[in-house]
Amino acid sequence: MGSVGSGAESEPAALDTRLAGRLAELRTERRWSLEDLAGRTGASRSTLSRLERVELSPTAVLLGRLCAAYGLTMSQLLAEVESEPPLVVRAGRQEVWRDESVGFTRRSVSPPHPGLRGELVEGVLGPGGDIAYDGPPVAGLEQHIWVLEGVLEVTEGGRVHELASGDCLRFRLWGRSRFRCLGLEPVRYALLIVLP
Template identity: 30%
Template sequence: MADRPTQGPAGDFTTDTALGARIREYRMVRRMSLRALAEAAPVSPGFLSQLERGQANASIGTLRRIAGALGITVAHLFDQDSAPGPRVTRRADRPMLHAAPGSRKTLISHPPFRHVEVYAGEFDPGASTGDDAYTHGDSQEILLVISGAVRLELDGRAHDLEAGDSIEYRTSVPHRVANIHDTAAEILWIISPPTPA
């Protein structure tokens, strides 16, 4: 089937075989079944199958839901230049994520996350991930201290870690990171498999 015209983001709908193929590729990278993505979006499995084959139109709102369920943005679905292979990200170019005052959290791994997601965290003296412990999914997480020292509160128990130390735990266990020292600290979070977006 020939590609159909694609309207821009301001349009009501868009579809083509290349877009459908990218949706399928991202779904396969996330190891999601057609039914699992359809439930997460939410759309019908039949519609999603047709969309992946370039045989159905999708509203921008639907594409936003599909992209969100895949852990990517709508822009990723339209990026024809994205291809697997080495991708260099300079420290200054890392995407900055929302973080508590006195801390910075940047994304190191590139979406769509395949088998692992990696974040860097920087904490000024006295800074933390927030007042409350948090959870996200149920994956394996490793926290590695790159420089300085931090305290990881894991299910109410404190673990003091210095440069070179690491700790492994489940993301479903309430956790919180705090820098209780007088010097800045830098850490890495390594999560596998990636937690839901």
């Protein structure tokens, strides 16, 4: 299950509640029933209902599917549930989201901000961690992945790339993608996302 929190872990429950509320608002704004959203995401109606009632946190894959259905990046969605981001994002205030089911931690180092097209994310994927996304939330999303520690396998556009510490992969994402930790140690990487 995923969970959201600040680097200081001061309010994860409040952030989970705001995330659930925003997801319910997005569905209501589009006048979609839970059944409609289930059809668009492949998630069950009961899972979506429990998510909106804060009875569970989404996994990285489910959150990716929800973001794709709403046409948002994951960082955009998470930024919508936090307070207005400051110009300087102090390390202790950077939002952290976890998906314990795959050993994934995502830190929003430089969250989306009005007037800016880019954002910076730190990802840590544990040994054996494997995350597959059905597609980008926004077609043509530009991504730059810089591996800081460990070995990461990234699949995009049907191509498989093995990246070691110091390597950088850059591309525009149009379809499915997959991130896998290949080593016996966690892989840590920086992800720069630029909206088209």
